[in-house]
């Protein structure tokens with residue numbers, strides 16, 4: 001099935017039923033791994049909002065939930081593009097932290113995020129991502145312990161992920177249809 005989001009055409013890639021199944025399994029794994037602890041789930045806005053909501057319904061252990069945003073702006077020529085964590089309200093010192101993302105693509109965002117959050121001296125940090133693009137990653141993310149789907153290097157929308165701000169509300173995940181190059 002093909003759909004249009006803004007000026008781009010997309011085709012179905014992962015159905016919601018499949019997403020739900022993977023989330024159920026990750027939830028079971030997290031309940032076991034964090035038994036006896038009270039982890040803090042940190043959703044990275046905006047893209048993670050649907051994933052985190054569905055994931056939390058599978059979590060049976062005591063836990064807290066909060067959200068952060070990663071702002072991105074141009075630094076000077078020596079620093080390049082700078083990313084900064086904003087909106088963190090909880091004290092993470094000695095806490096078990098689980099960062100929840102919609103996608104790890106190049107890994108640049110997650111690399112920045114981990115560097116910044118580690119300075120807050122949590123007891124542990126793990127990353128839980130709905131999607132990962134192994135062929136696109138420029139940073140090794142050792143903390144990437146929970147992954148729902150590994151996908152090829154396609155641009156995707158739906159289930160929280162946007163194209164030009166649109167498409168986050170789509171229930172399934174879609175990939176951009178490759179446009180034959182004009183020669």
Ligand SMILES: O=P(O)(O)OC[C@H]1O[C@H](OP(=O)(O)OP(=O)(O)O)[C@H](O)[C@@H]1O
Pocket residue numbers: 044045046047048070101102103104105106107108109110161162
């Ligand atoms: O691994 P990377 O190449 O750094 O890409 C991953 C980041 O890109 C997306 O965020 P985006 O900046 O699009 O913001 P959004 O979540 O508000 O859509 C996604 O939510 C990750 O945070």
Ligand SMILES: Nc1nc2[nH]cnc2c(=O)[nH]1
Pocket residue numbers: 103105106154155156157161162163
């Ligand atoms: N919507 C969307 N956002 C991204 N951010 C990094 N990679 C992607 C992607 O494939 N789709």
